[in-house]
Amino acid sequence: MRPKLELLDGSLVERILDEAFQLIREPGIRVAPYAIELLHSAGAHIVGGVVQIPEALARHALDTAPHEFFLYDRSGNPVVHYGGDDVHYDPGSSCLNILDSETQRTRPAQSADLVQLVQVTEMLPQYAAQSTAVVCDDVPAEIADWYRLLLVLLYSAKPVVTGAFSGSSLHSLLELLAIESGGSEALRQKPRAVFDVCPSPPLNWSEFASQNMMDLARAGVPAEIVSMPQAGATAPVTLAGAIVQHAAECISGITIHQLAFPGAPVVWGGAPAIFDMRTGTCPMGAIETTMLDLGCAQVGKYLGLPTHGYLVAGDGICVDAQAAAESGISAVLGALAGINMISGAGMLEFTGCQSIEKLVIDAEAIASAQRLIQGIEQRSESLAVSMFAQTGLHGDFLKLKETRAFFRTEQHFPSAVVDREAHSVGEAGPNILTRARQRIADLLASYHRPEMSSDREQAMLDFGRHEAREFELPDLVLLGCGLRD
Amino acid sequence: MRLETLSAMKHSVVDGLPDTARKLARQALAQGISPLAAISDGFVPGIEAVGEQFAKRQIFLPDLMASAEAMQAAMAVLDLELRKEGINRPTAGVVVLGTTKGDIHEIGKQLVGTLLAANGFRVHDLGPDVPGQAFAAKALEFGADIVGVSALLTTTMRNQKTVIEELEKTGLRAQVKVMVGGAPVTRRWAEEIGADGYAKDAMGAVALARSLMSAKAQPNSTTVLL
Numbered sequence: 001m002r003p004k005l006e007l008l009d010g011s012l013v014e015r016i017l018d019e020a021f022q023l024i025r026e027p028g029i030r031v032a033p034y035a036i037e038l039l040h041s042a043g044a045h046i047v048g049g050v051v052q053i054p055e056a057l058a059r060h061a062l063d064t065a066p067h068e069f070f071l072y073d074r075s076g077n078p079v080v081h082y083g084g085d086d087v088h089y090d091p092g093s094s095c096l097n098i099l100d101s102e103t104q105r106t107r108p109a110q111s112a113d114l115v116q117l118v119q120v121t122e123m124l125p126q127y128a129a130q131s132t133a134v135v136c137d138d139v140p141a142e143i144a145d146w147y148r149l150l151l152v153l154l155y156s157a158k159p160v161v162t163g164a165f166s167g168s169s170l171h172s173l174l175e176l177l178a179i180e181s182g183g184s185e186a187l188r189q190k191p192r193a194v195f196d197v198c199p200s201p202p203l204n205w206s207e208f209a210s211q212n213m214m215d216l217a218r219a220g221v222p223a224e225i226v227s228m229p230q231a232g233a234t235a236p237v238t239l240a241g242a243i244v245q246h247a248a249e250c251i252s253g254i255t256i257h258q259l260a261f262p263g264a265p266v267v268w269g270g271a272p273a274i275f276d277m278r279t280g281t282c283p284m285g286a287i288e289t290t291m292l293d294l295g296c297a298q299v300g301k302y303l304g305l306p307t308h309g310y311l312v313a314g315d316g317i318c319v320d321a322q323a324a325a326e327s328g329i330s331a332v333l334g335a336l337a338g339i340n341m342i343s344g345a346g347m348l349e350f351t352g353c354q355s356i357e358k359l360v361i362d363a364e365a366i367a368s369a370q371r372l373i374q375g376i377e378q379r380s381e382s383l384a385v386s387m388f389a390q391t392g393l394h395g396d397f398l399k400l401k402e403t404r405a406f407f408r409t410e411q412h413f414p415s416a417v418v419d420r421e422a423h424s425v426g427e428a429g430p431n432i433l434t435r436a437r438q439r440i441a442d443l444l445a446s447y448h449r450p451e452m453s454s455d456r457e458q459a460m461l462d463f464g465r466h467e468a469r470e471f472e473l474p475d476l477v478l479l480g481c482g483l484r485d
Numbered sequence: 486m487r488l489e490t491l492s493a494m495k496h497s498v499v500d501g502l503p504d505t506a507r508k509l510a511r512q513a514l515a516q517g518i519s520p521l522a523a524i525s526d527g528f529v530p531g532i533e534a535v536g537e538q539f540a541k542r543q544i545f546l547p548d549l550m551a552s553a554e555a556m557q558a559a560m561a562v563l564d565l566e567l568r569k570e571g572i573n574r575p576t577a578g579v580v581v582l583g584t585t586k587g588d589i590h591e592i593g594k595q596l597v598g599t600l601l602a603a604n605g606f607r608v609h610d611l612g613p614d615v616p617g618q619a620f621a622a623k624a625l626e627f628g629a630d631i632v633g634v635s636a637l638l639t640t641t642m643r644n645q646k647t648v649i650e651e652l653e654k655t656g657l658r659a660q661v662k663v664m665v666g667g668a669p670v671t672r673r674w675a676e677e678i679g680a681d682g683y684a685k686d687a688m689g690a691v692a693l694a695r696s697l698m699s700a701k702a703q704p705n706s707t708t709v710l711l
Contacts, residue, residue, distance in 0.1 A: 096669060204589075279686070280546060280596065280686060352668075
C-alpha cells in the first residue's frame with residue numbers, strides 16, 4: 001500500500017474550488033494588457049485591467065489542460081513524470097546567495113558555485129531534475145537568466161526546472177533549449193525543461209508573467225505556475241483562505257495558458273507560505289507553510305492536474321539541526337502528499353541562500369521520504385512463519401536466504417552523510433558539516449561532464465557569446481570558469 | 486477625569502481600537518484638554534508602549550498595525566483642531582516613501598509608512614513602481630526631510646541608486662536623507678550606493694528615521710548612520 005496523506009476532506013476541496021471560481025469572477029483577476037485581448041475575445045468581462053473570468057470559461061481551460069506529461073533527459077529518456085502521485089525533487093531555484101563552503105557565511109553566488117551545485121546534483125539520484133539554482137553575481141543582471149540555464153545545460157543531462165526574469169528574455173532561454181534539443185519542434189516533443197511562472201499575490205498576472213504563460217503555451221514547453229500567497233499579508237490569514245487564493249491564481253493562469261494554446265502542458269504549483277507576524281518574514285520551514293503546500297497540491301490533484309510545491313527549504317542561515325528538522329519534515333510530508341515536483345532542497349534563509357552542504361544532507365532526507373512512500377509490502381507468501389520454521393528460536397535470521405533476498409529492497413542505505421557507525425564511549429565523531437563536505441568532495445571527484453554532441457555544444461556557446469556580446473564578458477566567466485570534465 | 490481620559494487614550498492605542506481612539510480625541514477636546522497635550526500625554530505614550538511590546542515580541546504585526554491605525558484615527562481629529570487653532574504640530578519629520586521602479590511590492594513599505602505616521606512623521610506614500618525622477622519631484626514638492634526607498638527584488642534594488650542620483654541631479658541631495666530597505670537590501674548595499682541609512686525591519690526604520698532627523702538637525706555631525 002502506498003501511504004498517502006491528505007489534509008482536506010472532500011467537501012472542503014469542493015468549497016475551496018467554489019470560492020476560487022467566485023474570486024476569478026468577483027473581484028476578478030488583474031491581468032496585464034498582453035493577455036487582456038485573449039481573455040476578452042474568449043468571453044471574459046474586462047473592467048479597467050481587471051478580468052472577470054466566467055466559471056465555464058475557466059472550467060473549459062481545466063478540461064483542455066493535460067493530466068500528465070514528461071520531462072526528458074538529454075538522451076531523450078522520459079525521466080520526470082508530472083502526473084498521478086509520482087514524486088520528484090529538485091534543488092531550490094534562483095537563490096541570490098550561497099553559503100560559502102569554507103566559511104559557512106553567506107555571500108553572493110558566482111558562476112563557479114552554480115557549476116558545483118549542478119555537478120553535485122547530477123551525481124545525486126535523489127534529484128530527478130536540476131534547477132537554475134542561483135543567480136550568478138559575476139555576470140550582468142541583463143543576461144543572468146539564460147546564462148544560468150546555459151551553465152546547467154553544459155554540465156548536466158538531467159531535466160531542468162528554470163524560469164525567465166522578463167517577458168523578452170524567455171525567448172533566449174527557449175532558443176538555448178531548442179539548440180540543445182535539436183530544434184524547437186524536438187523541444188516541444190520532448191521538453192527538457194519546465195519554466196516557473198509567478199503570479200503576484202493577490203490575484204495579479206503581471207505583464208511579464210502573462211507573457212511567459214502565453215509564450216510557453218505556444219512553444220509547447222511546460223509552464224509551472226508558482227503561486228505565492230503569503231497567508232496574513234498578501235493572502236487571507238487562514239490556511240483554507242490562502243488555499244482558495246492559490247486555486248484562483250492557478251485557475252486564472254491556466255485559463256490564460258490554455259486559451260493561448262489548448263492542450264499545452266501546465267503545472268498546478270506554488271510556493272505558498274505563512275507570514276510570520278513577529279518578523280514579517282515568510283518562513284518556508286514552518287509546518288503551516290508545508291500544510292499550505294499539501295492543501296494546494298491536493299486541490300490540483302482533485303482537478304487531475306500535475307502538481308508542484310516548495311518544500312525541503314529552511315529558514316536559518318546555518319546548516320544545523322533546525323535546517324535538517326525543517327527540511328526533513330517537509331520532504332517526508334511532500335512525498336506522502338504525492339506532489340509531482342518538490343523544489344527547495346539546499347535552501348536556507350527563506351529561499352534566499354543555497355548551500356551545497358545542505359543539498360547533500362537534504363538528499364538523505366529525500367531518500368528516506370522516497371523509501372517511505374514505497375510502503376510496507378508483502379515480499380513472500382509467508383510473512384514470518386516460514387522463516388521461523390527455519391531458525392526456530394535461535395534467531396539466526398542473518399543466515400536465511402530470505403534475508404539476502406530481501407534486505408536490499410527492504411532497507412535503504414544512506415550515504416556516509418548519515419552517521420550509523422558504532423562509536424566507543426567518549427569518541428567524538430565527525431559532525432554533519434564535516435560529513436557533508438566529504439560527501440561533496442567524493443561526488444565531485446566522481447563527476448564527469450555528460451557527453452554532448454560537439455556541434456550542439458558549440459552552437460550553445462556561440463549563442464551565449466552572441467547574446468552577451470555587448471557586455472564584453474571574459475570568456476572564462478561565460479563558460480562558468482572554463483568547461484571542466 | 487483628565488488622568489482617566491489620558492490613560493484611556495493610551496489604552497485605545499495599545500489595544501488597537503481606532504473608533505475608541507477617535508471618540509476619546511473628541512472627548513478630550515470637549516473636556517478642554519489641548520490637542521497638543523492629548524497627543525503628547527495621551528496617545529504618544531500608547532504608541533511608545535506598543536513599540537516596546539513589539540520589540541519584546543509580546544505583540545505581533547497585526548496588533549502593531551491596529552495600534553498604528555488607532556493612533557492615526559486620533560491624530561486626524563486632533564490635527565483638524567490644531568489647524569483650526571492655527572497651531573502647527575511639530576512633526577518628527579516629513580518622509581516621502583515609495584517602492585522603486587519596476588517593483589510592485591508594497592507590504593514592507595506600507596508597514597514602514599504606517600509606523601512612521603504613528604510615530605509623528607508626516608508620510609507621503611508614493612506607492613509602488615515609482616521612477617527616480619518622481620521621488621525627486623515629490624521630495625521637492627513636499628519639502629521632504631527623508632526619502633525612503635523600498636525594493637523587494639535584486640533586479641529593482643539597483644533602482645534605489647537611481648533615486649539617489651536623481652536627488653543629486655535636482656540639487657536636493659544635501660537636504661534630504663535617504664533610507665533604503667527591502668528583503669534583498671543589506672547594509673553593504675546601502676553603503677555602496679551612498680544611502681544615509683538602512684534598517685532591516687519597520688520598527689528599525691522608525692528608529693533610523695529619528696536618528697536621521699537628529700543628524701539633520703546637526704549638519705556638522707559626521708555620524709555615519711548605517
